[in-house]
Amino acid sequence: MFDGVCNLCDRTIQFIVDHERSASLRFASLQSDIAHDLIEKAFGSDEAKRLLGGIREGRGPDSVVLVDGDRGYTHSTAALRIARHLRAPYRWLGAFAIVPRPIRDVVYRWIARNRYRWFGKSETCRVPTPELRARFLA
Numbered sequence: 001m002f003d004g005v006c007n008l009c010d011r012t013i014q015f016i017v018d019h020e021r022s023a024s025l026r027f028a029s030l031q032s033d034i035a036h037d038l039i040e041k042a043f044g045s046d047e048a049k050r051l052l053g054g055i056r057e058g059r060g061p062d063s064v065v066l067v068d069g070d071r072g073y074t075h076s077t078a079a080l081r082i083a084r085h086l087r088a089p090y091r092w093l094g095a096f097a098i099v100p101r102p103i104r105d106v107v108y109r110w111i112a113r114n115r116y117r118w119f120g121k122s123e124t125c126r127v128p129t130p131e132l133r134a135r136f137l138a
Helices: 007-019 033-043 045-056 075-083 090-098 101-119
Strands: 065-068 071-074
Touching: 007 101, 033 045, 033 065, 033 071, 065 075, 071 075, 075 090, 075 101
Parallel strands: none
Antiparallel strands: 065 071
16 A cells, blocks of 8 residues: 555556566555555554554655555565565565664655655546556555
8 A cells, every 4th residue: 555645656556567576466545445444454453543643634654555464564564575576676675674674664764754855746646557447456
């Protein structure tokens, strides 16, 4: 799940679709009801409130979220797990999982805090192709 108004996030989704080994990942905007339901199931209601608090308060979300089965992942861990679904050489980014999470997350949070400034924010969604639309949950 991704920030639906973030240009960096939008470009990243397109990059994933273009470089994924198989079309196994599905996408949803963190601003959508389905994302909120999936996050609550994967993380529990208290953690879901924390993760989604920024959206409800008018701020952007602070992390991409990956739900894999009944487990949820955020920040750098989610990004590295997503990289495992990509073709080489991009899937090799998953090797950065050996770096301690607090160190990875410092870098992740720095990029997340600056993403609107560096890449902009969109008030409208682009119209996806039918193939891409089929990959979206909401």
